[in-house]
Amino acid sequence: MDTLKIIVKGYADQFAPGRYKATSTTILVKSNGKNVLIDPGLYPKDLKTALANEGLTLDDIDIVLNSHSHQDHVRNGKLFDKSKVLDVYSQKSIPEMIPDTNIQVIVTPGHVDKHVSFIIDTPDGKYAVAGDVFWWEDKQEQKTDEKSLLSLVDPLAKDVELLQNSRKKLLAMADFIIPGHGGQFAAPR
Numbered sequence: 797m798d799t800l801k802i803i804v805k806g807y808a809d810q811f812a813p814g815r816y817k818a819t820s821t822t823i824l825v826k827s828n829g830k831n832v833l834i835d836p837g838l839y840p841k842d843l844k845t846a847l848a849n850e851g852l853t854l855d856d857i858d859i860v861l862n863s864h865s866h867q868d869h870v871r872n873g874k875l876f877d878k879s880k881v882l883d884v885y886s887q888k889s890i891p892e893m894i895p896d897t898n899i900q901v902i903v904t905p906g907h908v909d910k911h912v913s914f915i916i917d918t919p920d921g922k923y924a925v926a927g928d929v930f931w932w933e934d935k936q937e938q939k940t941d942e943k944s945l946l947s948l949v950d951p952l953a954k955d956v957e958l959l960q961n962s963r964k965k966l967l968a969m970a971d972f973i974i975p976g977h978g979g980q981f982a983a984p985r
């Protein structure tokens with residue numbers, strides 16, 4: 797089984813209408829002996845500090861994954877050797893699993909057309925690293941009952957219907973959800 801840790805909690809501060817200071821939640825997964833980083837975020841200093849807190853440097857990361865290509869999620873990918881950054885959308889077909897790991901890939905469009913989430917099986921239960929299938933602004937109350945989660949408005953969503961389907965899919969398959977911006981929550985049962 798894998799282990800997982802949120803090393804940077806994503807936030808989204810809307811400082812002017814439609815303008816955000818934001819970075820994504822960054823997750824460190826240890827899977828099959830590999831250090832996997834999901835959504836490395838925007839700010840190099842924050843990432844390096846977070847890795848140092850785990851006793852790691854950039855060189856210790858084997859694979860970098862992204863939920864989608866928005867800058868607040870991917871930009872720190874530039875800090876890594878190109879060969880380590882795996883863009884599932886650049887493959888011939890989207891893999892069901894990340895090679896050499898136990899990490900499952902779930903296609904979850906809606907926030908943007910090209911968006912995936914990752915399922916990690918841990919001793920505590922199944923985690924969905926959901927990118928922006930779920931996200932909250934800092935000033936928003938994070939309500940996690942099923943009705944609130946499914947009616948959560950994503951002001952940036954490209955396709956609301958697809959987004960709803962993606963949300964339902966993740967809530968049905970995971971015990972815990974890690975949003976792109978905001979805190980981890982238990983899937984309502």
Ligand SMILES: [Zn+2]
Nearest residue numbers: 820868928976
């Ligand atoms: Zn985001």
